[in-house]
Amino acid sequence: MTLHPMIAALRRHKAGVVLIALQIALTLAIVCNAVFIIGQRVERVNRPTGLDESNLFLVSQQWVGAPSGDDPASVEKLDSLQQADLAALRSLPDVASVTPINSLPLLNSSWNGAVDLKPGTTGQGSFNGTRTTYYFSDEQALSTLGLHLVAGRNFTVADVQHRGFRDQGEPSLVILTKALGDKLFPKGDALGKVIFLNGATTPTTIIGMVERMQVPGTGSWTNSFVWNATLVPTRLDANFARYAIRAKPGRLDAAMHAVTPTLYAANPLRVLDDDSVKSFAQIRAEAYRADVGMAILMGVVCLILLAVTAAGIVGLTSFWVGQRHRQIGVRRALGARKIDILHYFQIENLVIASVGAVIGLMLAIGLNLLLMQSFEMERLPVAYVLAGIVMVLALGQGAVFVPARRASNVPPVVATRAA
């Protein structure tokens, strides 16, 4: 069958053809970009933090009436409160290990700074060096969080210092993530090297590197340093504290329930509320709730959009079948088989959908460029558009099948009847 008579026939209802092609093009453009956004969000949500997240939970609490000054006596008093809590938590039967820590990945509460290879070059609050997030913790951080040490050694008890929350002063030892180490020392020989934190003039030695650890922030402002974490062997003393706790395998719920009474028994002068004890799974769910919501919304809109377009094709083709009822009868009377009629409508739809797909391809790329300008979007990979084209062509064929079959069932005798 040649395409010529079909195209000649399509000329007779230009407006309808243009509208279907336009609808397919718009659908393709929107669905491609929406699916791409879904893909990006899913990728973001599924990236591993570097922690062993099962059996891990976090306690955040505040002491009431604890000293709030920065004098040494207050700091010592706060540290003894913290030490007492740690001892009480570590003695729980369902707890494997506990570490004090100022934040955790995905917690959106972070202490950020910059590291440099030269002393005093990075001012406070400015980020001339390499941006990083600090985790202040102790020698049990690696085992509690389940971080993988890939080079060097862990902190020892003797390495761990403590200081007031607002005191200045940089540590003499740190553990970096491999990403940060490699960024500072591209040859990969960061271990044992000296760096300067936050523009300090005192040196800090890199004693170890962990494979991967995400920063607490999940907003786009952290995109440039999302894997650049620095572990500092320092307990921060303030009138509040956070403890990361690893429960023994399968004992997460029991350990989480035991924490509040244990802490109140150790010292009743504190505030613990419903949000104070959180499993890491909860922290993860809260951090990415907006992303998951966005992905679901985009998915639903895409499905409805495809359904509307398919319904539109069914509706319009049904009309055309009805309109050409008599002509179909004439063709059948002149010897066309049922399958010829079926193919006619299928190929007609393929031609229209292909034109729509080509326009849609350009629209999809144009829309992507627009979105890249006003939103944080990356370039749309060609694979998404190609998959989209295949999808709309398949959708068109699926939608046209029912009316096309009805057309093929028109009996030849129609040709002999008056209209």
Add this chain to the structure above:
Amino acid sequence: MFSYYLDLALRSLRRNKALTALMVVAIALGIGASMTMLTVLHVLSGDPLPGKSQTLFYPQLDPRDKADYEAGAEPPRQVTWIDGMNLLRARRADRQALMTGGAVPIQPAQSSVDPFFSDARYTTADFFPMFDTPFRYGRGWSEADDDARSRVVVITSELNDKLFGGRDSTGQILRMKDTAFRIIGVLGDWRPNPHFYDLNMGDYSGLESVFLPLSVSRDLHLPLNGSRNCWGDGGSDEAHFETASCVWLQFWVQINEPAKVADYRNFLVRYSQEQQALGRFQRSPNVRLSGLMQWLDVNKVVPSDVRLQTWLALGFLLVCLVNTVGLMLAKFLRRSGELGVRRALGASRQAVFGQLLVESAVIGLAGGVFGLLLAFVGLWLVRRQPSDYAALAHMDLTMLAATFAAAIAASLCAGLLPAWRACQITPALQLKSQ
């Protein structure tokens, strides 16, 4: 004539129920999705203080040192203590208030309520008249209270309900951080959205529970909350923030006459020059004076996800409309015979055109009704989201009317091309082929 067209339209729509349903559902989905997102956008980009916002301005100064200097870059979004106090005391605007956020431990008198931490705002006397805060009981404090460092506090009605069972608590004592404060005012129903006066607290966060004089908060070293930026050797502890080279306070002014706004900007430039001459400022004067709504734009308060979703919804509506145009076109052209008879019997092109438009308006109206229902469902879903703006997503009368207007306008637009095509047919040709 209209009722006749309406009758014709209903007959025609009934004749092909599946197709009618398809068109109505397509318009309803498009309208429902768009109106849901437009309502959210409307609520989020709304004016927190209608009628007052055009008189409120947020000055920015650049007190930083020469490090990382970039000519014309945006000055810090907060002010230092020294500049804040200088501008406050200069009284060059009609009203001015300096403020920052914090958290205070509240120790209720009754033993049945445990001590708890509550968000607080430390500010100066003009805060209340400048932002037109409603008072259920009592009033705000005066400048004399600021200067005398009076231990007075204004609380929200929620806190008043919690601690005093909603009774008039003015004159009562509230203990915070082991210090007795006298309650002098209880706020009425007030929740400005966005939380414009300090966007560091979360763009759509609720109101702080207690308001007390800034001078008192510094005396008692009450804990601070919010954002701070330091430069040079500025990083110091909170107790010495008055002299630190850090920005950590918000400063708002009220200027009633538009003509005086330029004067205030000039004043800021002169102030910067003076400070530069004194050696405090190292950069040449770099000031901004944004109006309230402009300040919200500068801070990109409306979440980008919401804007993206709104565009998605509008795109969706466009596809639904194209779909409806196609279906209406097919439908109207199929009725060429009927329309030919009407034309031959004397109906003008205009009359036929009007008749077809009535038919598309009926579809639009039905689509609008269902779209409105869908928008209510959509907003209900948005409210179940955990974001801090979720609770604000409610339909108001403007958006309700806009929904119907949009649905009918959309379907009339969709009906224009098909109706125009349908009245182009020549009656004679149609009659002959019958």
